[in-house]
Structures are given as C-alpha cells and as structure tokens.
Amino acid sequence: MPQFLSTTDPDFEARFAAILSAKREDSPDVDHVVAEIIADVRTRGDAAVLELTAKFDRLDLTAQSMRFTPEEIAAECAKVDNADRAALQLAADRIRAYHSRQMPEDAQWTDPDGATLGWRWTPVSAAGLYVPGGTASYPSSVLMNAIPAKVAGVQRLAIVVPTPDGVTNPLVLMAAKIAGVDEIYRIGGAQAIAALAYGTETIAPVDKITGPGNAFVAAAKRRVFGKVGIDMIAGPSEILVIADKDNDPDWIALDLLSQAEHDASAQSILITDDAAFGQAVAAAVDKRLETLERRAIAGASWRDFGAIITVRDFDEAVRLSDRIAPEHLELCTADADALSAKITHAGAIFIGGWTPEAIGDYIGGPNHVLPTARSARFSSGLSVMDFIKRTTLSRMTPDALAAIGPAAERLAISESLEAHGLSVRARLDRLNRGEP
Amino acid sequence: MPQFLSTTDPDFEARFAAILSAKREDSPDVDHVVAEIIADVRTRGDAAVLELTAKFDRLDLTAQSMRFTPEEIAAECAKVDNADRAALQLAADRIRAYHSRQMPEDAQWTDPDGATLGWRWTPVSAAGLYVPGGTASYPSSVLMNAIPAKVAGVQRLAIVVPTPDGVTNPLVLMAAKIAGVDEIYRIGGAQAIAALAYGTETIAPVDKITGPGNAFVAAAKRRVFGKVGIDMIAGPSEILVIADKDNDPDWIALDLLSQAEHDASAQSILITDDAAFGQAVAAAVDKRLETLERRAIAGASWRDFGAIITVRDFDEAVRLSDRIAPEHLELCTADADALSAKITHAGAIFIGGWTPEAIGDYIGGPNHVLPTARSARFSSGLSVMDFIKRTTLSRMTPDALAAIGPAAERLAISESLEAHGLSVRARLDRLNRGEP
Numbered sequence: 001m002p003q004f005l006s007t008t009d010p011d012f013e014a015r016f017a018a019i020l021s022a023k024r025e026d027s028p029d030v031d032h033v034v035a036e037i038i039a040d041v042r043t044r045g046d047a048a049v050l051e052l053t054a055k056f057d058r059l060d061l062t063a064q065s066m067r068f069t070p071e072e073i074a075a076e077c078a079k080v081d082n083a084d085r086a087a088l089q090l091a092a093d094r095i096r097a098y099h100s101r102q103m104p105e106d107a108q109w110t111d112p113d114g115a116t117l118g119w120r121w122t123p124v125s126a127a128g129l130y131v132p133g134g135t136a137s138y139p140s141s142v143l144m145n146a147i148p149a150k151v152a153g154v155q156r157l158a159i160v161v162p163t164p165d166g167v168t169n170p171l172v173l174m175a176a177k178i179a180g181v182d183e184i185y186r187i188g189g190a191q192a193i194a195a196l197a198y199g200t201e202t203i204a205p206v207d208k209i210t211g212p213g214n215a216f217v218a219a220a221k222r223r224v225f226g227k228v229g230i231d232m233i234a235g236p237s238e239i240l241v242i243a244d245k246d247n248d249p250d251w252i253a254l255d256l257l258s259q260a261e262h263d264a265s266a267q268s269i270l271i272t273d274d275a276a277f278g279q280a281v282a283a284a285v286d287k288r289l290e291t292l293e294r295r296a297i298a299g300a301s302w303r304d305f306g307a308i309i310t311v312r313d314f315d316e317a318v319r320l321s322d323r324i325a326p327e328h329l330e331l332c333t334a335d336a337d338a339l340s341a342k343i344t345h346a347g348a349i350f351i352g353g354w355t356p357e358a359i360g361d362y363i364g365g366p367n368h369v370l371p372t373a374r375s376a377r378f379s380s381g382l383s384v385m386d387f388i389k390r391t392t393l394s395r396m397t398p399d400a401l402a403a404i405g406p407a408a409e410r411l412a413i414s415e416s417l418e419a420h421g422l423s424v425r426a427r428l429d430r431l432n433r434g435e436p
Numbered sequence: 437m438p439q440f441l442s443t444t445d446p447d448f449e450a451r452f453a454a455i456l457s458a459k460r461e462d463s464p465d466v467d468h469v470v471a472e473i474i475a476d477v478r479t480r481g482d483a484a485v486l487e488l489t490a491k492f493d494r495l496d497l498t499a500q501s502m503r504f505t506p507e508e509i510a511a512e513c514a515k516v517d518n519a520d521r522a523a524l525q526l527a528a529d530r531i532r533a534y535h536s537r538q539m540p541e542d543a544q545w546t547d548p549d550g551a552t553l554g555w556r557w558t559p560v561s562a563a564g565l566y567v568p569g570g571t572a573s574y575p576s577s578v579l580m581n582a583i584p585a586k587v588a589g590v591q592r593l594a595i596v597v598p599t600p601d602g603v604t605n606p607l608v609l610m611a612a613k614i615a616g617v618d619e620i621y622r623i624g625g626a627q628a629i630a631a632l633a634y635g636t637e638t639i640a641p642v643d644k645i646t647g648p649g650n651a652f653v654a655a656a657k658r659r660v661f662g663k664v665g666i667d668m669i670a671g672p673s674e675i676l677v678i679a680d681k682d683n684d685p686d687w688i689a690l691d692l693l694s695q696a697e698h699d700a701s702a703q704s705i706l707i708t709d710d711a712a713f714g715q716a717v718a719a720a721v722d723k724r725l726e727t728l729e730r731r732a733i734a735g736a737s738w739r740d741f742g743a744i745i746t747v748r749d750f751d752e753a754v755r756l757s758d759r760i761a762p763e764h765l766e767l768c769t770a771d772a773d774a775l776s777a778k779i780t781h782a783g784a785i786f787i788g789g790w791t792p793e794a795i796g797d798y799i800g801g802p803n804h805v806l807p808t809a810r811s812a813r814f815s816s817g818l819s820v821m822d823f824i825k826r827t828t829l830s831r832m833t834p835d836a837l838a839a840i841g842p843a844a845e846r847l848a849i850s851e852s853l854e855a856h857g858l859s860v861r862a863r864l865d866r867l868n869r870g871e872p
Contacts, residue, residue, distance in 0.1 A: 229814030254859035366828035378665030392802035407523035423690035
C-alpha cells in the first residue's frame with residue numbers, strides 16, 4: 001500500500017517532509033575498489049582493462065578485439081527487426097530535431113566605450129558514453145546521450161558497453177549506428193570509465209563522459225571528474241502526476257507504474273483534488289500489479305515509496321510539486337497549460353492526459369536524462385549544452401582602455417594585486433605620453 | 437628562471453607534456469575534518485556554527501549577530517572611498533550589461549505530428565555565495581558571483597564571509613550592496629557551507645552555492661554537492677600569452693606576472709615566434725620582480741611553473757594553446773582576431789595588446805570565474821546559466837499520440853518495460869475504439 005495523505009491532515013506537514021527527505025538509495029561503498037581499478041588502468045593501460053574484463057565479464061578479449069569492427073556492427077544490426085529499426089529511427093529523428101533547436105548563438109558587440117565583447121561556443125572535442133550491459137541496457141539511452149553530443153558537433157564519440165559472457169544487445173549497436181557513434185568498445189565497469197578518462201594504448205582519452213551505470217561506474221565517474229567532465233550522477237527515477245477526477249484511473253495507474261517498474265527505489269506520487277479518484281487510482285494500480293511482468297519491482301517501489309496526496313485545490317498542488325521538484329511531472333487537469341506555467345522546479349513536464357510520460361522516455365524529442373532527487377531545483381536534463389562550452393571574448397581599443405582602465409587599476413590596488421594594476425597602468429602611461 | 441622551450445627542440449614533446457601534466461596543487465586532505473563539521477552543523481545548527489566560528493575565527497557571535505544588520509552594512513559602506521565606490525559601480529554596471537545578454541530564450545513549437553514541444557528557463561530560488569576573508573577577500577569576486585545570480589532572477593542571495601577577529605572588509609560589503617545581495621553572514625569555513633546547504637535556525641537553506649575558498653571550503657562544497665548545486669572547484673590561476681615581437685616586453689611581462697602574483701601555484705606561459713622577444717620578456721619579468729610587492733609569490737610561480745615557448749608560426753601556437761586549454765588566453769599578434777577564431781579550448785580570450793587580462797578580472801564585463809587545470813576542454817566560466825535551469829515541455833494531442841505512440845510502445849517492449857508500453861497502449865486503444 002502506498003501512503004495516503006491529505007493536506008487537511010493535522011500531521012500532513014511532518015509526513016510530507018518525511019517523503020521529501022526519504023533516503024531511497026543505499027549505494028554500496030565501492031570507492032576503495034574503484035580507486036584501485038582506476039590506478040591500475042592508468043598504470044597498465046590495455047593490459048589492466050583486458051584482465052578486468054576477463055574477471056568481471058568472463059570475456060577474453062585482446063587489444064584488437066576490444067573494439068567492435070564495422071563488420072561486427074553490421075552483423076549485429078542485421079539481427080534487428082525492421083519495426084524496431086523504424087522505431088529507433090523515428091525516435092532518433094525526433095530527438096535530433098528537438099536538440100538541434102538548443103544550439104545557442106555566438107554573440108559579439110561593441111559597447112559605447114569602444115570595448116568589443118562577446119562569446120563563442122565550441123564543442124567538446126571527444127566524448128565517451130557509458131552504456132550498461134545486461135538488463136538495464138537501453139537503446140533509448142544511447143540515442144538520448146549520443147544525439148545531443150553529435151548535434152553539438154563532438155567529433156569523436158566513443159561508446160563503452162560491457163558484453164558479459166560475450167552477449168551483445170543488437171538494438172544498442174543499432175541505436176549507436178543511427179546516432180553516428182564513432183567507436184564502440186566491449187568493456188564496462190570502472191575500468192571502462194578509467195580507460196575513457198586517461199586513455200590506453202588502444203583507446204584515446206575523451207574530455208567528457210556521460211551515461212548511466214551501476215555503483216562502480218558512478219563512483220568511477222565521481223573520481224575522474226575534473227580530469228574530464230561528467231554528466232550528473234542520476235538517482236532512482238521519479239514521477240509526480242497531478243490529476244483531477246476526469247481522468248481514466250487506469251491511465252494514471254499505468255503512468256505511475258511506468259516509473260515504479262524501473263527500480264524498487266523509484267518513487268511515484270499522485271496529487272489529486274478528489275480523494276475518491278485517488279482511491280480509484282490505487283485500486284487500478286493494484287489490479288495492474290496482478291499481471292505486470294515487473295510486478296515484483298514495481299510493487300516494491302509503490303509499496304515503499306508511493307504516495308497519494310489529496311489537496312484542496314491545484315494551487316496547493318503547485319506548491320507541493322515545487323517542493324518535490326520532480327524529475328517527471330505529468331499534469332492531467334482541465335487547465336494543464338495554465339498549471340504548467342505556474343511550476344518552477346521540474347525536470348520535464350508532460351501536459352494533458354494524452355501525454356503519458358513514456359512518450360518522453362522514447363520518442364517525444366526532449367531528453368530522458370533528467371535531474372533526480374530534488375536536483376531540478378538547481379539543474380537541468382541532458383542537452384546540447386552538456387557537450388559545448390563558452391569562451392568569452394574581449395577586445396579593448398586604446399580609447400576603451402582609457403575609459404575603463406583607471407577603474408580596473410583602482411580595484412587592483414584595493415585588492416593588493418599590484419601587477420594587475422601595473423599591467424593596465426603601463427598601457428595608460430603610453431597613451432598619456434601621446435604614443436599610439 | 438622559467439623553462440625555455442622551442443618546438444624545434446628534439447625533446448620538446450616530452451617537456452611540453454610534462455608542463456601539461458604538472459601537478460601544481462597540493463591540497464591537504466581535510467575531508468575527514470570537514471565531514472565532522474558538516475555533520476555537527478546538520479545536528480546542532482546555529483550552536484555548532486557559533487562554536488566553530490569562536491574556535492576558527494576567534495569571534496564570539498550570537499544567532500542574532502551572525503547576520504550583518506542594514507545599519508552595520510551602511511556603516512561599513514560609509515568607510516569606502518568615493519573613487520573605490522565609483523570603480524565598483526562601473527564594474528557592476530559593465531558586468532550586469534554583459535551578463536544580461538546571456539539570458540536564453542524559452543521556446544515552444546508544434547511539430548508536423550501535432551506534438552507541442554519546448555522548454556522554459558526558471559531561476560534557482562535561493563543561492564549562497566562564499567567570500568573568503570583575509571588576504572584573498574576580493575570585492576571583485578562578489579560582483580562576479582552575485583551579479584549573474586541576480587540577472588538570472590535568483591530571489592534570495594545570501595553571502596557568507598568570515599571576519600576573523602572581527603575584521604571586516606568594507607569593500608566586500610559595498611560590492612554586496614551594489615550587487616543587490618539580500619543577506620550577509622559573518623561566518624566562513626566548512627561550517628558556513630554546511631549552514632547554506634542544510635540550513636540552521638537562523639539561516640534558511642539555499643539551492644546553489646558558488647564562490648572560491650580554501651581547502652576546507654572546497655572539500656565542503658564537494659560533500660554537499662547533490663544536496664545543492666555547486667560551481668566548479670577552481671584550481672590555481674593560469675595565463676597563456678601568445679605574442680609576436682612587436683609588443684612591449686614590459687607589457688607582456690606584467691600580464692604574465694598578474695597571474696603569477698595570485699598564487700605560488702599559478703602558471704604563466706608565453707608563446708612567441710621570436711626567441712629573442714622571449715628573452716626580452718624574461719628580462720622584463722626579472723626586472724619587475726625586483727620591486728613587485730608580491731614578488732615572493734610571483735617569483736616562485738614564475739620560477740616553478742613559468743615557461744617561454746618558441747614556435748615556428750602561430751598556427752603551431754594555436755595547436756599548443758588548445759592542448760593547454762588555458763583559463764586566460766591573451767593574443768598579442770598583428771592578426772589577433774583571426775587567431776582568436778582558430779582557438780577551440782579557452783576560458784576567456786583577450787584580443788590584442790590593448791587588452792591586458794586584468795581588464796577581465798575587474799571591469800571588462802565577462803566573468804572572471806573561469807575553468808582552470810585544462811577544464812576549458814569541457815567547461816565554461818561562471819554565467820547566468822549557472823543560476824537557471826531548464827524544464828522541458830511536451831504536449832501530445834490524440835492525433836500526435838496516434839502518430840508516434842506505436843513506436844514508443846515498440847521500444848518499451850524491446851526494453852522489457854511493459855508498463856511504459858501499456859501507458860501508451862491504453863490511450864491508443866481508446867482512440868481505436870473511436871472514443872475522443
């Protein structure tokens with residue numbers, strides 16, 4: 001049973017605060033092991049990666065066979081069903097169209113003092129994408145990570161994907177091919193992150209690493225951060241649905257379950273202004289849980305972290321939603337657009353009952369890599385911005401320096417940074433002497 | 437003596453690689469102490485902060501006197517010289533004008549399938565800014581951190597600034613007032629970071645923390661990351677100057693020294709196509725080091741980490757510069773604009789001999805918080821973007837869902853996420869039944 005709350009309950013605030021601060025994840029402490037693996041790969045390169053792959057993935061590779069050849073990729077892609085291929089292609093096209101609009105503009109202008117200022121965006125040169133093997137090997141994640149990188153203009157995009165016991169997911173290779181990935185390696189774990197960050201004889205180092213992974217991968221990403229850029233460390237998935245009684249309870253139940261089925265630590269919350277509707281959704285969830293393939297996982301998530309909250313009105317719902325800062329927010333109310341405009345903190349908003357969150361996981365166009373664990377208060381989902389960086393530009397003329405230089409000199413002196421001040425003063429002195 | 441290199445030297449590549457990988461910073465391991473301080477502040481709130489402030493800053497405060505009152509701020513600001521005030525105001529105006537241009541646009545469009553997509557930018561609600569006390573207490577840093585936050589629309593901006601033995605820097609308070617900071621607290625160290633991240637009885641928690649600090653502050657920021665957002669962890673400052681022989685060697689020497697004087701771990705590098713000019717700059721540096729106030733620091737930096745590299749031509753300089761990915765890049769050549777366009781990785785570029793880097797530290801307009809330690813390969817300087825986040829928006833119509841929903845269902849099934857597929861299928865089934 002999920003929790004049932006109402007904002008009219010006397011203990012509501014305490015119970016809601018408990019939901020907000022619930023620790024849903026118990027990451028094993030693998031930091032020490034990961035530190036050793038990274039040091040080993042830095043020292044011994046390919047040899048270390050190959051040994052660790054033999055040990056963890058039960059797979060004997062050579063420096064040569066670490067990387068998928070074009071023929072191997074083609075052979076795997078040939079196994080993909082036409083309908084799956086078409087679905088991946090449609091998803092890729094839509095994701096590319098959405099992310100292409102995110103490219104920001106360069107700017108340059110000259111201000112009244114004669115200073116020319118601006119900025120220029122440039123892509124990261126090389127990026128690496130971690131793709132989990134086994135049950136959480138999602139081709140959709142390949143598209144969601146690789147396409148923004150390619151739209152950004154990343155020249156070299158390498159994927160690492162473990163193939164335990166040699167088992168490959170053809171859809172992952174198909175997605176990589178559609179997305180334009182340049183290199184694919186059959187390695188995983190902390191050793192793959194280390195190889196991408198520091199390079200080996202076979203794998204050139206990259207500048208940025210993105211993509212989901214297990215506790216070892218997450219710990220390795222934290223450790224190489226600084227040497228390379230990383231994306232966020234994602235927590236368990238979350239959905240908040242705000243719905244009125246004019247919805248089909250089964251639709252809302254399925255939307256809640258579509259996050260719950262990801263992970264026993266996932267969290268699905270319904271906020272409604274109608275307690276009876278909340279009960280109807282709970283009943284629909286229970287009915288679906290009788291037959292759902294992943295009912296063990298989804299059931300545990302719903303039981304341990306699910307909640308149904310009854311509010312007085314939807315303005316109250318907005319305030320609660322902003323405190324949750326949900327990864328996914330579904331608005332199934334009559335005035336969903338107006339409600340959306342009132343929301344401040346959310347990773348992605350799905351507006352209206354015809355927009356199940358699953359559309360956003362696969363095919364809508366926006367990215368499905370989104371801030372979890374309330375971090376939508378201060379961060380955004382993956383985008384083209386994660387694969388570009390900005391260089392600021394300044395150009396002074398002698399007149400511009402004469403106009404604003406004295407203030408810079410003054411501030412440098414006030415901060416006891418004499419050379420800063422002198423570097424301006426030496427130039428102003430030449431101007432004062434009338435030299436050009 | 438700095439290192440002298442030439443790209444024609446047989447051992448150039450090895451020596452250049454050594455410069456790239458030189459470890460310039462020896463951070464003390466304070467992580468254990470910091471973890472205890474954070475835990476203490478989380479448990480005991482104000483009481484812990486007050487005790488730690490008495491211990492580390494030799495300052496007895498109460499919950500009441502932790503925060504500067506408007507009267508105290510006014511009294512400190514009254515001590516500021518008119519010329520300093522005017523310089524700060526000019527800097528603030530120029531920084532605000534530059535950063536105001538960074539605000540990105542919201543977007544919304546309807547695609548041919550009838551799906552309405554887009555995104556919306558919203559500010560972080562509350563931000564905290566760490567300002568060091570003592571010798572590294574820079575009013576310019578207050579402006580550079582606070583103004584982007586205010587331009588972004590951050591409603592509540594709190595500063596923490598330690599005042600060891602009760603000593604306050606009036607210019608810091610003046611800068612805070614000019615920038616529109618809302619709250620200023622007389623606390624510092626890891627305890628101040630913990631108070632901002634978790635809140636105390638007196639200090640409400642924030643969502644994002646930026647600003648420089650010592651090893652304790654940096655370790656605390658790393659630890660609270662995830663609970664709140666943080667800016668980058670800055671390393672020692674760096675400058676790369678690319679200059680031809682038509683420059684005044686003394687100007688270039690001062691530009692190199694203006695980074696070297698920051699920190700004995702700072703790094704200043706000159707690349708020139710004229711070895712004799714390189715020697716002339718080295719001589720000018722030595723001459724300035726005879727009298728410079730901070731000659732002990734600047735001299736150590738120049739001796740240990742300084743380098744003068746002679747290249748065959750400036751295209752070679754561009755390639756070396758991109759491998760360095762400098763925080764600050766000064767281009768003092770005849771064709772500086774053209775050279776700038778060839779650079780891919782740099783935090784900030786200063787174009788032409790009339791643009792000393794110090795202009796960018798204070799008054800140019802662009803931010804002086806920039807990526808160090810080669811991280812300009814994958815990250816950008818501080819900007820309005822650090823204080824806003826993007827929510828993606830999707831709205832399907834029944835027709836749009838009919839057009840793209842089947843592909844989403846197909847991909848969900850291929851990933852064994854049944855509820856995802858069913859959440860789409862349930863809606864498609866109603867459409868197929870002809871219900872609206």
